[in-house]
Amino acid sequence: MPTTDTQQAPCPPPRARFARGLKLGLPIFLGYVPVGAAFGVVARSLGFNPLQAVACSATALAGAGQLIALQLIGSGATVLAVVVTTAIVNLRYVLFGAAMSPHVAGTPLPAQAFLAFTLTDETFAVNIDDHRQGSADARSMAGVGTIAWSGWVLGTAVGALAAGAIGDPTRFGVQFAMPAMFTALLVAQAEDRRHVIVGVAAAVTAIALMLALPDPWYLIVAPMITATAATAVSR
Numbered sequence: 001m002p003t004t005d006t007q008q009a010p011c012p013p014p015r016a017r018f019a020r021g022l023k024l025g026l027p028i029f030l031g032y033v034p035v036g037a038a039f040g041v042v043a044r045s046l047g048f049n050p051l052q053a054v055a056c057s058a059t060a061l062a063g064a065g066q067l068i069a070l071q072l073i074g075s076g077a078t079v080l081a082v083v084v085t086t087a088i089v090n091l092r093y094v095l096f097g098a099a100m101s102p103h104v105a106g107t108p109l110p111a112q113a114f115l116a117f118t119l120t121d122e123t124f125a126v127n128i129d130d131h132r133q134g135s136a137d138a139r140s141m142a143g144v145g146t147i148a149w150s151g152w153v154l155g156t157a158v159g160a161l162a163a164g165a166i167g168d169p170t171r172f173g174v175q176f177a178m179p180a181m182f183t184a185l186l187v188a189q190a191e192d193r194r195h196v197i198v199g200v201a202a203a204v205t206a207i208a209l210m211l212a213l214p215d216p217w218y219l220i221v222a223p224m225i226t227a228t229a230a231t232a233v234s235r
Helices: 014-024 026-045 050-060 063-074 079-089 092-104 109-117 121-132 138-161 174-189 193-209 217-234
Strands: none
Touching: 014 026, 014 138, 026 050, 026 063, 026 121, 026 138, 050 063, 050 138, 063 079, 079 217, 092 109, 092 121, 092 217, 109 138, 121 138, 193 217
C-alpha cells in the first residue's frame, strides 16, 4: 500500500504533554518562590502559625489578593472589609476565565475546576501564548498550573518556617520579583508594535487613574479601558 508524507504526527501521550506544561511553568515557579516566602514571613509576623500560612497559599493561590489581605489584617480591618477588597482585587480572574473558556470547552468539569483554581496572571499569560502557537491543551495547562501552585506553596512554607532567620524580606528585594515576572511575560508575548503600544497605553492609563480611583480599582479599570479601545481600533 503506498505511503504519503502528509500523515500527521502522532499526538504526544498525556504524560508528555503534562511534563511539557511543567517545563513551560518553570519560570513562574522560580518567580513565585521568593514572593511566596515574603507572604509566609509577613503572615508569621501577624500571628499566623506555619500551617495556617501554608494553608492560605495552598487553598487560594492569589498572590496579590493574599498580600493585600495581610495588609488589611495588619491595619485592623474587619473581616467584611478583607473579603470585599480581596474579591475586588481578584475580579480580573473573571476576565481571564472568560478568555480561556473557549479553549477548554471539551475538557471534563473536574479538570476545568483545577484549571480555574490555578488560573493566575502568570499561568494565563503562558497558556494563552501557548494557545496562539497552537500547542496548548488541558494537560499542558494543568502542568503549568501545578508547578505554579507548587512554587507558591513551597515559597510560603520556606518563609513561614524561616521567618525568624529571614527577618524583613524586603531587604532582599523580593518585592521586585513579581514586577520582574510581569515584565518578562509582557516581553515574551509582545509579537509586534501593536502589542507594545497597548501595553504602554495600559500602564499610562493605570498611572493616570491612580489619581482618581482608589486601589485596586485603577488596576481593574485601566486594562478594561485599554483592551476595549485597542479592540475597537483594531476592528
